[in-house]
Amino acid sequence: MTALLFMAHGAAPRSRILIVDDDVGTIRLLAQVVTGLGDVVFATGGADALAAARDESPDIVLLDAEMEGMNGFETCAALRLMPGMEGVPILFITAHNDAASEVRALEAGAVDFIAKPFNARIVEARVRTHLTLKQRSDALLRLATIDGLTGIANRRQFDAVLVQEVRRLARGTAPLSLALLDVDHFKLYNDHYGHQAGDDCLRAVARAMAGTARRAGDLVARFGGEEFAVLLPGCDPAQARTMAEGLRRTVSDLALPHAARPGKGHVTVSIGVATMLPPLAGTEAWTSHANTLVADADRALYQAKARGRNRVAG
Ligand code: GH3
Ligand code: MG
Ligand code: MG
Ligand code: MG
Ligand code: MG
Numbered sequence: 001m002t003a004l005l006f007m008a009h010g011a012a013p014r015s016r017i018l019i020v021d022d023d024v025g026t027i028r029l030l031a032q033v034v035t036g037l038g039d040v041v042f043a044t045g046g047a048d049a050l051a052a053a054r055d056e057s058p059d060i061v062l063l064d065a066e067m068e069g070m071n072g073f074e075t076c077a078a079l080r081l082m083p084g085m086e087g088v089p090i091l092f093i094t095a096h097n098d099a100a101s102e103v104r105a106l107e108a109g110a111v112d113f114i115a116k117p118f119n120a121r122i123v124e125a126r127v128r129t130h131l132t133l134k135q136r137s138d139a140l141l142r143l144a145t146i147d148g149l150t151g152i153a154n155r156r157q158f159d160a161v162l163v164q165e166v167r168r169l170a171r172g173t174a175p176l177s178l179a180l181l182d183v184d185h186f187k188l189y190n191d192h193y194g195h196q197a198g199d200d201c202l203r204a205v206a207r208a209m210a211g212t213a214r215r216a217g218d219l220v221a222r223f224g225g226e227e228f229a230v231l232l233p234g235c236d237p238a239q240a241r242t243m244a245e246g247l248r249r250t251v252s253d254l255a256l257p258h259a260a261r262p263g264k265g266h267v268t269v270s271i272g273v274a275t276m277l278p279p280l281a282g283t284e285a286w287t288s289h290a291n292t293l294v295a296d297a298d299r300a301l302y303q304a305k306a307r308g309r310n311r312v313a314g
Helices: 004-011 023-036 046-056 074-082 099-107 120-145 156-171 187-191 196-213 235-253 286-306
Strands: 018-019 040-041 060-063 090-094 112-115 178-184 220-224 227-233 269-276
Touching: 018 023, 018 046, 023 040, 040 046, 046 060, 046 074, 046 099, 060 074, 074 090, 074 099, 074 196, 090 099, 090 286, 099 112, 112 120, 112 178, 120 156, 120 235, 156 220, 156 227, 156 286, 178 187, 178 196, 178 235, 178 286, 196 220, 196 227, 196 235, 227 235, 235 269, 269 286
Parallel strands: 018 040, 018 060, 060 090, 090 112
Antiparallel strands: 178 227, 178 269, 220 227
C-alpha cells in the first residue's frame, strides 16, 4: 500500500495552484512564494475563480476574502459545490485576521486560514503540506476506483455510478442502458498463450472499449475477470444496441490472434444489452433497480453466448 502510494505520488503531474485575489500585486507576490510547488494560474474575482476552477482543475486554491462582487466566503462555498472540486483544499489568505472571519472561512469549507501580511515561508510550507495531502488522497481515490490491470473504472466505481444513474433515472425522463461484455473463449486464450498474454489482451480490449464509448456520462468498467460493463446514460434500446454493435466490431477489428478459439482465429466479445426506462416504480429501491438492470443485461449476454458468440443480444 505504501509502495503503491509512493509510486502514485512520484508519478503525479505538476500541481496547479489557483491564486484568487482582486489585488494584482498580491497575486504576483504569492505566485513568487509558491512558484517552486507547481504551476500558477490566477483569477481576480469570484466569478473568474469559478471559471478557472472549471477550466484548469487546480489542486489547491489560495483565496482572498475581500473582493468586489462575489466575496471570498461566497466564492469558497460555490467552489465547494462544484463537481470535481470536492477534494481540493481552499486556503484563505486575508487581511481579516479576526476569529469570526476565520470561523466563517472554515465553515464555508476552507481547510486553512492565513492572515495578511503573510510570512512567505509559512505560506510556502502550508501550501506544500496541503498539496502533499491532496496528492495522497488522489492516489487513494485512484486505488479505490481504478482497476489495476486495465486502468479503467473498477467494479466498486461501477456499482457506485450505477446507483447514482438509477437515482437520476427516477427524477429524469431519459433512459439508462447497460452493456455487459464477456471475452469469448478466454480460458482457451490463457491456456494457449499464457496468463501474461491474457492480461495484455484484457488491457487491449479495455483500451479499445474506452476509446469507443466516450460520450459524456458513458462509463467503461471492468466488471470482473474477463467481463466488462459499459453504462450508457440516455441511450434507448435501439441506441444501446447500435453502441454495443460498435463495441463488438471495435474488439473484433483489433484482430488479436486467438488460434485456440473455435470457429474464428481472433479475439471476440459477446454482449448483452438492457435498458431501464423512467419513471421507476417502487421509488427509493435504487440498489434493487440497479440489480435488475445488471441481471437483465446478464441474461441477454447468456443469450449472445448461446446463439454463437461474437454478437449482441438484448
Ligand atoms: P465463454 O466464451 O463462454 O465466455 O468462455 P470463457 O473461456 O471466456 O469463459 P470462462 O468463464 O470459462 O473463463 C474465463 C477465463 O477468464 C478464466 C479465467 O482464468 C480468465 N480470467 C479472468 N480474469 C483474468 C485476468 O485478470 N487475467 C487473465 N489472464 N485471465 C483472466
Ligand atoms: Mg481583496
Ligand atoms: Mg466470463
Ligand atoms: Mg464464464
Ligand atoms: Mg468469457
